[in-house]
Amino acid sequence: MNPLPNELRWFTGVVLAAVCVAAGVTLRVDNPPPLEAIVVFGALVIFSAAQPVHLPNGVDLSPAFMVCMAAIVVFGHEAALAGALLIGALSGVRVGMCNRVQWGWVLFNFSVAGLSFLAAGAAYRAATGGGTDSLPVTLLGTALATAAYLVTISVLLGASYTLDQQRPWRDTLAELAPMAVQVLPFSLLGFLLGRLYLEHGAAVLVLVVVPVLIAREMFASYLKVKEAHDETVQMLIRALETKDRYTAGHSGRVATYARYMGEEFMFGPSRMERLRFAALMHDIGKLVVPNHILNKPGKLTEEEFARVRLHERVSVQMLSNIDFLRPIAAATHSDAMRFDPDDEDHPVEPYIIMVADAYDAMTSTRSYRKALTQEVAFKELRDKSGTQFHPECVEALIAAIEKRGERHGRGHETEAAFADAPEAGVGSAGLGDLVDREGVKP
Amino acid sequence: MTKNRRAGVLALLGIVAVVVARLAEPDGRVDDLALLGTGIVLGEVLVLRVEDRSAVPLSFAVMLVAASSFDFAPYVLTVLAAQLVAYLVRVSETTPTHRLATLTERIAVAAATFGAYQQSRALLDHRETVAAVLGVLGATAAVQWATDWVVRRVLRAPTSVGVRNRLAWLAIASSGILMTVGYRGIDGDGRLGLWGPVLFATPLLAAWYAYERLDAATLAYRQTIESLAMAPEFGGLVLPGHAQRVAALASAIGAELGFSANEVDDLEKAALLHHLGQVTLEDPEVAGRPDPAEVAGVTSAMLREIRPLAGAGRIIAGDADDESVRLAAAVLKVASAYDDITAGDGTPSDVALETLRSVPGYAYEPRALVALERTVRSRRVSR
16 A cells, blocks of 8 residues: 555645544543453454444455444543544554554544544434433433444545545545445444443353454455456456467356446346356357357358357256346346347346347457447447347446547557458347358248 | 345245234234344355355354354244244255254254353343453363464364354354344343344444355356366366366375365366366377376466465476475376376276385385375275
């Protein structure tokens, strides 16, 4: 990690000064928090902060938030502010980061976390106005404290990202939004942890910390397996594609276009993931078709065409062996699949992959023809929309590409140009009109 | 009906039962029993899946709560009723024998829970002794960890209980005590009643969620590799099922030789994928049958570029400085050769073993050969 950029030094300085002022004021308003609780929760928060889980969206999730909420509940009405500030600031300290290069970041985290939890403590103090510690009131206080924390940290982090990366404010907030959901269960757990400490003392905390740490461990393993899966599929497909220089990178591009459409359709994360793997592996059966057919320039004989078609059946069969892809594989009819407007239960994923596949086939050069232009490809998709392609998928892809201002097709290919490929017609499905179809079933 | 939807329906029915019980008998504890019974049924649907496709149900934690606060008769009635409902819920997914075995196991655990709790009740009910009980539990967990570690690392033998399994039991046990503390408090303090088990189930549910995701991801990854492993046979390049059989045989030999779980895992992946590179080579119809060394070279070069498969790639290459990688490579070679001989034309295993032994010039590593022989023998006995 890089040292703290200059823009953020000023920012950190200002926030740190605010934290110091707040600490001074707090100590006048609040009673000093009990020492035993400071030691227990201070140790617990530093330990938790050292166990983060790195989520794919770049957010680090650690049980430290839970410990801070617990501390707020424990310090209660009398010492909520001072306790929250102290434990919260400690939650920003990562032991592993305390070296010369990252010292600036430690201060940054320290002051941002301190100020955010101070806001949380203030909200808790306000909610538990009369100093009551009944269950509903403290639960409400915890909810308000969580909200105050989220608002404060969003403002602080949003401001710092805007300063650092010169990005619009709105983008940063959108990026931070998932954090709000991830924080909620930890907020409830923190509340329980605090109540337990108040009722029964420190020893009982083990009973909460153990399952939470086990959950953390398993979740970290899950993320690791997921990453390994992703890397394996992506790299293996890329390596296997090298056998055909014309289609190198094809699966990756199909996955990208499929993602564009999935985003237009507002798919959830698990559906997006399934779509991604299905798109990456949609051509896996091509591995079984011998090289000399795949790379053959010009028209194929009927027998060769049948062998190429076989690869689609094998693709479906191989995908059906993977449980989480089976719903997509089962809906993919390997032979001459087309859009069927009457079949309303048909999952949309195979149609998405079909459109992505056709678009990439048209906009990249193949052994039998040069790449078409983007305009021709869009027109071909729209011409066959409703008969061969799912109309919503076609429009979603075109909208997504135009929104991004991307250009594909002739003159915009990333792979090297293939001078020896012949000029030819549309051939939207990749092979389509190159074969004399009289003998092949329509 | 999906599992989550089924759990949702059961939870709703449970809430209705609790409300009805409360209305019917405002002063009794039937509503508590209804809630705990619902918890047990839900805990049978929600399980922590561990490595060997077995599972630890969350219901064990709820049984602890019930055992802590009720006499024998209501405890038995609640547990039996809940287990019968769970038995009916399972009807669609398992065989009758399996369901009966599960039911018997659950009832045995329920009895043991009750017995244990009655013995230790005096300790858990007093503030001074709770810390001591927790300390003993912690020490037990630590001893188990240490034993596992010694068995795996020092004796290099496979442990019967995996890490995920141990942690699942630990999560269930600590959450069970936590929910009990929430329900009845310690020494009468901090009693939350019905809310206790519900609120204090949160850490366990978090663990359950993580276990579920891990299990789904592991299965998906496994099936993807197995599916990719079939590419060469779809292309007619190897005998059908070759990769799967070699993987099963090689990992059995690896376990016989005392490989660690990670080493067996790498060996299995190597066995599954050891022909994969062949599909990128020139068509055998055109270029003739490829040289095995070339196939291994192409495959290992491909896998070594991919971080999670790098270990498998090193095993396929077989030329590492590392002794354990060389041994794993020898195991793969022996297993693959054995399968080529036996699966091709149904050669009996004795003949195949003799053929491998008599190959001149120590082509096959003696230790791997001995382990192969033992593995094949024990398989024949178990059949």
